[in-house]
Amino acid sequence: MSTLDADAGAVGTTEGLRLAPLLEQAAALRDGTTTSVELVTACQAAADRIDPLIGTYIVRFDRAALEAATAADEARARGDGGGLLHGVPFGVKDMLVTREGPTTAQSVVLDPTWGDQPEGAVVSRLRAAGAIPLGKTTTMEFALGYPDQEHHNWDAGSEDDSRHRFPLPRNPWNRSHWAGGSSSGSGNGVAAGLFPLGLGTDTGGSIRIPAAFCGVSGHKPTFGLVPKSGCVPLGFTYDHIGPLARTVADCAAVLDVIAGPDPSDPTSRARPGGPERYLEALQGGIDGLRIGVGRSVTADGPWCDPEVTACFDQALGVLEGAGGRLVEVDLPYWDELQNATFVGMSVEAFAWHRSMLQEHWRDYGRPTRMRLALGALISGADYVQAQRVRRTGQRLVGELFGSVDVIVTPTLGTVAPLLGGGRADRTRQLRSMFTAALNALGFPALVVPMGFDVTLGLPTSLQIVAAPFEDSTALRVGHVFQQMTDWHRRSPALAGT
Amino acid sequence: MSDATEAVRALLEAARIHPDDDEVASLARQYPGLRREIEGLYRVPADDDAPAPTSPVEAGS
Numbered sequence: 001m002s003t004l005d006a007d008a009g010a011v012g013t014t015e016g017l018r019l020a021p022l023l024e025q026a027a028a029l030r031d032g033t034t035t036s037v038e039l040v041t042a043c044q045a046a047a048d049r050i051d052p053l054i055g056t057y058i059v060r061f062d063r064a065a066l067e068a069a070t071a072a073d074e075a076r077a078r079g080d081g082g083g084l085l086h087g088v089p090f091g092v093k094d095m096l097v098t099r100e101g102p103t104t105a106q107s108v109v110l111d112p113t114w115g116d117q118p119e120g121a122v123v124s125r126l127r128a129a130g131a132i133p134l135g136k137t138t139t140m141e142f143a144l145g146y147p148d149q150e151h152h153n154w155d156a157g158s159e160d161d162s163r164h165r166f167p168l169p170r171n172p173w174n175r176s177h178w179a180g181g182s183s184s185g186s187g188n189g190v191a192a193g194l195f196p197l198g199l200g201t202d203t204g205g206s207i208r209i210p211a212a213f214c215g216v217s218g219h220k221p222t223f224g225l226v227p228k229s230g231c232v233p234l235g236f237t238y239d240h241i242g243p244l245a246r247t248v249a250d251c252a253a254v255l256d257v258i259a260g261p262d263p264s265d266p267t268s269r270a271r272p273g274g275p276e277r278y279l280e281a282l283q284g285g286i287d288g289l290r291i292g293v294g295r296s297v298t299a300d301g302p303w304c305d306p307e308v309t310a311c312f313d314q315a316l317g318v319l320e321g322a323g324g325r326l327v328e329v330d331l332p333y334w335d336e337l338q339n340a341t342f343v344g345m346s347v348e349a350f351a352w353h354r355s356m357l358q359e360h361w362r363d364y365g366r367p368t369r370m371r372l373a374l375g376a377l378i379s380g381a382d383y384v385q386a387q388r389v390r391r392t393g394q395r396l397v398g399e400l401f402g403s404v405d406v407i408v409t410p411t412l413g414t415v416a417p418l419l420g421g422g423r424a425d426r427t428r429q430l431r432s433m434f435t436a437a438l439n440a441l442g443f444p445a446l447v448v449p450m451g452f453d454v455t456l457g458l459p460t461s462l463q464i465v466a467a468p469f470e471d472s473t474a475l476r477v478g479h480v481f482q483q484m485t486d487w488h489r490r491s492p493a494l495a496g497t
Numbered sequence: 498m499s500d501a502t503e504a505v506r507a508l509l510e511a512a513r514i515h516p517d518d519d520e521v522a523s524l525a526r527q528y529p530g531l532r533r534e535i536e537g538l539y540r541v542p543a544d545d546d547a548p549a550p551t552s553p554v555e556a557g558s
Contacts, residue, residue, distance in 0.1 A: 336541050339534040350512075357514045369516070373524055376512040377505060377531060385538045387548030392541060 014038040022196035022250040036069035036087030055167030056189040060135035061100040068132045086130030090197040094136035097230040105232045107141045120230020121262035137185025138169045145367030172492040177416040180213035182206040187214040193495040198244040203234045205435025208447040212461030213416035215449045218244040219251040223442030229264035235345035238439040248478035252278035281472035282479040287323030292404030297334040303432040304413035311451035311460040332396040337437035340386040347383045350375025390440045401467040411447045411461035444471040449487035501525040
C-alpha cells in the first residue's frame with residue numbers, strides 16, 4: 001500500500017497544509033501561518049496536476065475563488081474574519097446550485113436555466129461563514145447509475161469533445177478502481193487534498209459510499225436537520241445534504257454551520273430540544289456508551305468480504321478499548337428497509353424525470369435512463385407500502401435506541417470495485433451497500449475509515465448510526481475512534497504529487 | 498413475448514416512454530426481481546398509522 005501521511009511532506013508550508021484537515025487549515029489561517037490566497041492557490045495547483053488523473057471536477061471557479069480568497073484575507077486583516085471557516089476552500093457536488101457557474105447534475109438533459117435559481121441554504125450558509133467554493137465536483141448522472149463508457153471519459157487526460165462525456169471519477173488509492181458515487185468528486189477530491197471539504201448529497205448512500213471508498217469521513221445528517229434547497233432532487237423524501245471531510249471534527253464544524261431549518265425547504269425543521277453545538281459536543285469520550293453491533297445482516301452476511309469483516313472486528317476492539325460497551329443488536333427488516341429506499345426513490349425520481357424522459361430518452365446515459373425507467377414499473381400501492389415499511393422501521397429501529405446509544409456496521413461489504421465491471425459486479429456492489437436503509441429511516445449516519453484491504457490497498461469504512469437528531473452522539477463516537485486510530489490521516493501517494 | 502416483457506412494455510407505454518426493444522428486454526429481465534423485492538415489502542407487518550410523510554423522522558421515534 002502506498003500512502004502519504006497527512007503530516008508528512010512540506011510541514012509548515014501551505015502545500016503541506018493542503019492535505020491537512022479543514023480545522024487545521026482554518027487554524028493556520030487564523031494564526032497567520034498561511035493566507036487564503038496561498039491555500040486556494042495551492043489547491044488549484046494541485047488540481048492542475050491531479051484532477052486529470054482522478055476526475056474530481058466538472059468545472060472550476062478559479063478566478064472567482066481567488067477573488068473570494070483575496071477578499072477573505074483583506075477582511076481578516078481588518079479584524080473581520082473571525083468565523084471558523086473563514087477563507088477555507090470547499091468543493092460542491094454538481095447537484096447543488098452555486099452562483100459562480102452552471103449546475104448540470106452531470107447530464108446534458110438538465111435545462112441550463114435550472115441552476116439560475118438562488119443558491120440553497122447550505123451553500124449560502126457556508127459562503128456566509130467565509131468558506132470559498134472552488135468548483136463543482138463530479139457525480140453520476142443525476143446521482144444515479146454507475147460509470148459507463150458512453151457517458152464518461154474513460155481515458156484519463158485525453159481530449160474528448162463528445163457532449164455526453166464527463167470526467168470519470170477514479171479512486172486516488174488505485175486509479176483502476178471507482179471513487180464511489182454519487183458524490184464522487186467530493187470524495188476523491190478530499191482524499192487527494194484538492195480541498196478539505198466536499199459537499200455531497202445522499203439518497204441511498206451517496207455521501208457515505210464515496211467517503212468509504214476514498215478513505216475519508218462523511219456524514220448523512222438526520223433527515224430535515226439540514227435544508228436541501230437548491231439541490232436537484234432525486235428522491236424528495238430520501239435526499240440529504242452533508243459533508244465529506246478528512247476528520248469527524250471537520251464534519252462537526254461544518255454541521256454547526258449548515259444545520260437548522262430554512263423556509264426554502266419545508267421538510268427542514270428545528271432540532272427538538274434546541275440547536276446542538278456539534279463541535280463542542282465531540283468532547284467527553286464514550287466511556288460506558290452502549291454501542292449496538294448490527295452484524296448479523298451486515299458483517300456476518302453473505303455480502304461482506306472477509307477483509308472488511310476483519311477490519312470491522314478490529315474497529316469494535318478500538319471502541320471497546322475506549323470504554324464503549326458492545327451490545328449485539330438485530331436490525332429489524334433490514335433488507336426490506338433497503339428495498340423501501342430503492343422502491344420509494346425510484347418512484348420519486350421517475351415522477352421528477354418523467355417529462356424529460358419522454359422528450360430526451362436518448363440524451364440520458366443508458367445506465368441512468370434504465371434505472372429511472374424502473375420507477376414506471378412500480379404501482380401507487382407499492383409506493384405506499386414502501387412508506388408503510390419505512391414508518392414501521394422507524395418505530396422498530398427507533399426502539400433499539402432505548403437499549404443502545406449508537407449502532408455500528410461496516411459501511412459497505414466491499415472495497416471500491418474495479419471500473420468496468422459487469423452486471424454481477426454491480427449486483428454484488430448493490431447488495432453490499434449497508435447504507436440505503438438509513439435513507440428510508442432518515443436517521444443520522446456517519447462513516448469513518450477503519451482500515452485497509454491490504455491486498456488491494458483500498459480503504460474500508462465503519463458506519464455509526466444514531467437516533468434521530470442525535471447526530472452529535474454518532475459524531476462523538478467517530479471522533480473518539482479517530483483519536484485512537486490514524487486511518488483518517490493517511491492519504492494516497494498520488495495526493496502528494 | 499414473455500409475460501414480463503408484455504407487462505413492462507405496457508407500463509412504459511402508459512408512461513409514454515419508448516425505449517428500444519433491447520432496453521425493454523433488459524427491463525423485462527429485471528422485472529421479476531423487482532417484483533420479488535416489492536412483494537417482500539407486503540410481507541412486513543406494517544402498522545396502521547400513517548405511512549412516512551414528507552418529513553418522516555420524529556425525535557425519539
